Amino acid sequence: MTIAELLRSATQANASSDSAALDAALLLAHVLNVDLSYFKAWPDRTLSDADQEHFNGLLQRRLEGEPVAFIIGRQGFWSLDLKVSPETLIPRPETELLVEKALELPLPEDASVLDLGTGSGAIALALATERPEWAVSAVDCMPGAVALARGNCQQCALSNVQVFQSHWFAQIPPQQFHLIVSNPPYIEEGDRHLFEGDVRFEPASALVSGPDGLEDLRVIVARSADYLTPQGWLLVEHGFQQGDAVRSLFKAAGFTTIDTLTDLNGRERVTLGCYTVAA
Ligand SMILES: C[S@@+](CC[C@H](N)C(=O)[O-])C[C@H]1O[C@@H](n2cnc3c(N)ncnc32)[C@H](O)[C@@H]1O
Incomplete structure (x- = not known):
């Protein structure tokens, strides 16, 4: 899956959150250790299976209601x-x-x-x-x-x-x-x-x-x-x-x-x- 595809499907899965797109982007940025601007530059990059699995685990926690800040351990x-x-x-x-x-x-x-x-x-x-x-x-x-x-x-x-x-x-x-x-x-x-x-x-x-x-x-x-x-x-x-x-x-x-x-x-x-x- 590419970055753009993964972000899109995660946003849809988390549609009940007011901040679904941002949640997905923050979780993926955490997994890849990049900042959000990276996704604009590299939307077509394909993710490794390990990164995708890591992301899916974090998304699941978000879908269960856990705040993104606690999942990634940081807040601006x-x-x-x-x-x-x-x-x-x-x-x-x-x-x-x-x-x-x-x-x-x-x-x-x-x-x-x-x-x-x-x-x-x-x-x-x-x-x-x-x-x-x-x-x-x-x-x-x-x-x-x-x-x-x-x-x-x-x-x-x-x-x-x-x-x-x-x-x-x-x-x-x-x-x-x-x-x-x-x-x-x-x-x-x-x-x-x-x-x-x-x-x-x-x-x-x-x-x-x-x-x-x-x-x-x-x-x-x-x-x-x-x-x-x-x-x-x-x-x-x-x-x-x-x-x-x-x-x-x-x-x-x-x-x-x-x-x-x-x-x-x-x-x-x-x-x-x-x-x-x-x-
Ligand atoms: C609403 S949080 C605010 C945290 C931080 N100041 C902020 O704005 O993000 C309230 C904080 O007060 C602390 N707190 C609660 N009762 C307290 C007490 N009796 N003495 C000192 N700190 C207390 C809590 O542990 C918590 O960290």
């Missing part, structure tokens, strides 16, 4: 190609909104930054890449996520990030950051989305946050003030129906300049506020 985020694992969330494009906003804030050149619940390290590493002079600390409670983020940090050759294990602020020595960012778990226990699509393969530790989805956000927003400089910023991602609740949490914790940003679908996604110490 910002400008980075990150390793991913079933120990934590696959970084989502929506989270790039939080990175974009963080980079626009009025922060010192040598800002100190904390990423809570770093997972693969996506947010921390994107910020550290864009601002080499920032000092970024990144924590996660799951040892597997800490190891993954450390590996990604090494692969990106970043020397301005340190990753360590902490249950939110519990293992973070007292200090003040100019910016705290977090994409914490925020789905309600039992939410039907947990049983659909890619999310079924991701761990509850990265997704679920109590009966109303706000348990972790409550802790993060309430405790952040103790770890922020005066005029420091907190940015959090949350569910699209949690905007009102999250703004109330920011207000109750003494934040000002509170704002919520919407994603490309017009849904509330990221809330931020500035910690202004009363005179």
Whole structure:
């Protein structure tokens, strides 16, 4: 079979996926160890039996619902190609909104930054890449996520990030950051989305946050003030129906300049506020 024929038949077989053609191309690129542009240049190349068999095995996993990122072990985020694992969330494009906003804030050149619940390290590493002079600390409670983020940090050759294990602020020595960012778990226990699509393969530790989805956000927003400089910023991602609740949490914790940003679908996604110490 040629590359073009294999991609066509795999796309048809996986027609229930919204991204069937891209899924097939990513899986084949992984098997052949090439990038996607290769398929435009060599559509008529015939595949070896071994490559075809390898591809069929991966396609079968995709047809059973496993996310492409877990099958190939990688996901693009910002400008980075990150390793991913079933120990934590696959970084989502929506989270790039939080990175974009963080980079626009009025922060010192040598800002100190904390990423809570770093997972693969996506947010921390994107910020550290864009601002080499920032000092970024990144924590996660799951040892597997800490190891993954450390590996990604090494692969990106970043020397301005340190990753360590902490249950939110519990293992973070007292200090003040100019910016705290977090994409914490925020789905309600039992939410039907947990049983659909890619999310079924991701761990509850990265997704679920109590009966109303706000348990972790409550802790993060309430405790952040103790770890922020005066005029420091907190940015959090949350569910699209949690905007009102999250703004109330920011207000109750003494934040000002509170704002919520919407994603490309017009849904509330990221809330931020500035910690202004009363005179
Ligand atoms: C929604 S995932 C976000 C991962 C990554 N920041 C991203 O945007 O792709 C939430 C992360 O928070 C971590 N987490 C959950 N509870 C935590 C806690 N109590 N302390 C620290 N990290 C926690 C999970 O292990 C997971 O990696």
